[in-house]
Amino acid sequence: MMDRRRLLMSVAAGGALAAVGPVRALASTALTQAAPNAATTAFHALLDRIADEMLLSDPELLTMLGMDRGPKADARFKLSDRSQAKIDADKAKFVDAMKAVKAIDQGQLNAADQVYYDTLEFFGDTVMTGYDFPYGGGFSPSPYTVSQLGGAYQQIPDFLDSQHRIETADDAEAYLSRLSAFAAGMDAERARMQAEFAAGAVPPDFVIDRTLTQMDAITGTAVADSVMTKSLARRTAEKDISGDWAARAEAILTNEVYPAIQRQADDFKTVRPNATHDGGVWRLPDGEAYYRFGLKYYTTSSMTPDEVHQMGLEQVAEISARTDALLKAQGLTQGSVGARVAALGEDARFVYPNTDEAKDELIQELNAQMVAIQARMPEYFGRLPKSPCDIRRVPKAIEAGAPGGYYMPPALDGSRPGAYYINLRDTAEWPKWTLPTLTYHEAVPGHHFQIALQQEKPDTPLLMKVMGFSAYSEGWGLYAEQLADEIGAYENDPFGQIGYLQSLMFRAARLVVDSGLHHKRWSREQGIRYMVDTLGDQESSIATEVERYCVWPGQASSYKVGHTTWVRLREDAKKRLGGRFDIKGFHDTGLNLGGVPLTVLERTMNAWTPV
Structure with missing residues (x-):
């Protein structure tokens, strides 16, 4: 399967088949497009603007797509901003972008662009529904910022190991910068967790327990043996990049990362005694509507x-x-x-x-x-x-x-x-x-x-x-x-x-x-x-x-x-x-x-x- 974050990072090509006869369609799926008109030009400019404002500003996505080189090289030193302020700013941009989409004359678009339009419109309309709930962030139906399946603590160690490239000393410095940013990102998530708890979205007890088990597995590992230290040490050695990389990583883990994980764990331990064992979202505020939102979002259907x-x-x-x-x-x-x-x-x-x-x-x-x-x-x-x-x-x-x-x-x-x-x-x-x-x-x-x-x-x-x-x-x-x-x-x-x-x-x-x-x-x-x-x-x-x-x-x-x-x-x-x-x-x-x-x-x- 693909989890939601990996799905968003996946590359889903556009393009569509024109409404041509079956014999021609069987021969080829290629499209012959008409020359761009005003609507096409405006629509593509809008797509580029949305990508620039909401995707190319995300350092982790740039790394995942292999675009953190050249003009975007500074992205290697950063992680995604996980703060509520960033989520609010993205929401404002997204709402504005969807208004601009609705203003495009879809009838003037060619077949491929009409597919893009319909796809973006569906996504936008569905996400807007998610913004109505006081938990979950809006962009995907999960009411919990941090869980056994989500959160920086769960994603970043593997991201640094498998996604962050190390070819030069500058890349290794960028790795350490990201390792430090990892702690700040978890503290930003912690503030969102606390807001969700206050809104009535405390995870069920078994989710908290599973999450704490995973957090303990990270912080219970000696910093010298952490995958985050060993990955940096191994890959700099393979590239013959001199430097005291392991010791520097260990210091960041000891002083910044492990304490940030522990702060999240302490918050979970605080709410654990009163957490419910019921796992369904029906128990959350407006939870039945939230489930209908989840079904529409994930199945892209109107099934009840x-x-x-x-x-x-x-x-x-x-x-x-x-x-x-x-x-x-x-x-x-x-x-x-x-x-x-x-x-x-x-x-x-x-x-x-x-x-x-x-x-x-x-x-x-x-x-x-x-x-x-x-x-x-x-x-x-x-x-x-x-x-x-x-x-x-x-x-x-x-x-x-x-x-x-x-x-x-x-x-x-x-x-x-x-x-x-x-x-x-x-x-x-x-x-x-x-x-x-x-x-x-x-x-x-x-x-x-x-x-x-x-x-x-x-x-x-x-x-x-x-x-x-x-x-x-x-x-x-x-x-x-x-x-x-x-x-x-x-x-x-x-x-x-x-x-x-x-x-x-x-x-x-x-x-x-x-x-x-x-x-x-x-x-x-x-x-x-x-x-x-x-x-x-x-x-x-x-x-x-x-x-x-x-x-x-x-x-x-x-x-x-x-x-x-x-x-x-x-x-x-x-x-x-x-x-x-x-x-x-x-x-x-x-x-x-x-x-x-x-x-x-x-x-x-x-x-x-x-x-």
Whole structure:
């Protein structure tokens, strides 16, 4: 999966397919654009202005995109401003920008720009709804500034290690400057935390406990052994950059960073005795409306909580029946589907030892799977990404509360490959038959394929390259899993196919639990029990999943809503085009859009296959 911050950092290319006839569309997804008119010129100037004011002023984003060199080199010395004053200033700029968007005559825009317009308008209208709540910041539906999944303490150590480049002594100095800014950023977040607490948005007790565990893992590590110290020391040594870098990093950690983390931890400890155990946002001020906001934001649909819940129940039943048939074919006939999958997950044949050596072997196997599926891609895509993809472990310091897997996009300038991270806190959570599907979802032909292709598409405004929508991206990730099955990835691997169906059922169960927690007022334990019984997964893994849903209301529903839409659009196109349907044309057209709401995806694909 991709968490919200990583989704915003992903590169979602713009562009759209003109409403041309199906035969021409099948031949090419290229657009012939009319000469720019006044509306087009004004719209592109506005897109550039928004990007300059709200994106190119963000030092961390510039680093993630590989743009912190040359004129923007000073960004290397800074971190993003996490203060409430900055959020308020961004809100004012955003409100002003959206007024300017509404003033554009959309009818005068060409097909590609109309897609950009619709995408930006949807994003703007939805974000405006979020500004109505006294918690959450507005730009993404999470009511808690700091949690087990969010906050500088959770993001910056890995950012410094994996994103901040060190080629020169100046880069190393910039690293130290950012390390010091890390402490200031946490204090700015602390002020926002306190305001949220006062507004009634105290995280549930189990979220606080998980967050404190992760904070303790950082501050409980000797500064000399911290990843923040060791990363700087290792990389300066590799580049033969002389200097007492480790000692300077240790001093900043001792005097600034660790105390700032402890101040946040102390605030959590203060509110912990009175924290509720209820995880749903229904308990927050205007919480039911907040959940509807979350669903719209993440699913880019108008589905109601009850509709989401019912979709989940129906899809769990359908996928469970398919899994039952596969299990019986392997001689597994006794007990519920979940119980049989659980037994399969504990089968010693499929479990790696929980050692660093075995975890290295697991990573090697994932790489082999990625290479094998990559070789098949020219049969199904006209455009292939140039950027490679690395496979890495989730950093040990945050693995306790981190998701099972997530993707980090490449740098725009090609200086850093894409990467997908797998959480190896316990190899028992990853039976061998589950791993191929994870690779197809996160790497090829999933997130890496989609995002790298978007990044590499020329002539796309920067703003549209960084806009992403969970339903589109995560829906594609699940569609990629299905595509791998359809092209025979599991032809000689029946257990791998069971893993694929379990993945689909897992996402369908998310619909049930997400809406259960936030709308039907389920407890954390009720959500865990439903998923363990339905899926047969490890309870430790499911617990972190359910706790994640409590922090990101609506996000867990985006996967299956998006997947269902991608599949429906493909089947509709097949019916309309018959023998003229071309799978490469479908994929290239859909991915050519980049990060768009599902409504925009649907309009474009319907234009590709007019009746």
